[in-house]
Amino acid sequence: MIGVLVVEDMEVVRAGLVALLDGELGIEVMAQAGGEAEALGVIESAVPDVALLDIDGPGLDGLALAKEFASRAPACRTIALTALDRPGRLRQALDAGASGYVLKSVSGQQLARAVRKVATGVRAVEPRRLADTPWECTPLTLREAEALRLAAGGATAQEIAGDLYLGVGTIRNRLSAAVGKLNARGLVDAILIAERQGWI
Numbered sequence: 001m002i003g004v005l006v007v008e009d010m011e012v013v014r015a016g017l018v019a020l021l022d023g024e025l026g027i028e029v030m031a032q033a034g035g036e037a038e039a040l041g042v043i044e045s046a047v048p049d050v051a052l053l054d055i056d057g058p059g060l061d062g063l064a065l066a067k068e069f070a071s072r073a074p075a076c077r078t079i080a081l082t083a084l085d086r087p088g089r090l091r092q093a094l095d096a097g098a099s100g101y102v103l104k105s106v107s108g109q110q111l112a113r114a115v116r117k118v119a120t121g122v123r124a125v126e127p128r129r130l131a132d133t134p135w136e137c138t139p140l141t142l143r144e145a146e147a148l149r150l151a152a153g154g155a156t157a158q159e160i161a162g163d164l165y166l167g168v169g170t171i172r173n174r175l176s177a178a179v180g181k182l183n184a185r186g187l188v189d190a191i192l193i194a195e196r197q198g199w200i
Contacts, residue, residue, distance in 0.1 A: 002119045003030040005048040007039045007065065008081070009057035013104075017052065017081075017111075024112040036065050043073040049119045052102075055080045055093060063096040070097030077118045088138055088198025090125065100124035138199040139181040147174040149200040152191045 004021055006029055008014035018029045030048050033039035039051070051069055055062030066078045079100035080093035090101050100118040102111055106126045114124035140148065150160045157175065161168045175187060184190035194200040 003048045005051040008054040009060040066096040144178040
């Protein structure tokens with residue numbers, strides 16, 4: 001029996017996932033959580049075989065949680081659950097330690113298949129066509145992406161510089177480099193392109 005932890009901040013969606021997985025042969029939802037603290041509390045007492053993590057919820061940082069799981073409970077394999085079909089998002093999930101990546105639009109059968117594959121140590125990407133997308137091809141460096149991500153949140157160059165303990169000129173150079181590499185018309189356009197591609 002594969003023990004699963006479902007982590008989803010929306011209660012209705014979480015209940016649907018639990019009902020769907022509990023109806024599958026050989027899969028049992030052993031716990032569910034609506035937030036990071038609750039999820040980490042579960043793995044303190046019992047380590048599930050697979051954790052299904054929503055990585056897009058407004059009240060949940062699933063990528064950060066995947067990293068925590070990888071360090072605290074390496075025996076628990078994680079699947080990133082997302083509504084965003086974007087190149088780059090898959091890379092972020094895998095870099096965070098996820099063993100699987102599943103769109104919320106997949107069928108129950110596809111989700112169960114991903115859980116079974118991940119439980120046996122095999123990487124699972126559903127739908128399968130996502131595995132062939134060019135998710136590694138970001139032209140941005142990590143530092144440029146970081147500056148662009150903070151700018152996307154509304155921070156000014158001065159505020160970003162303060163947050164990162166860097167000079168304002170350095171931040172402006174990184175943002176300018178990002179705009180140039182993305183062939184954008186300006187900073188707002190660069191943010192939109194990077195978000196659309198899943199690079200920030």
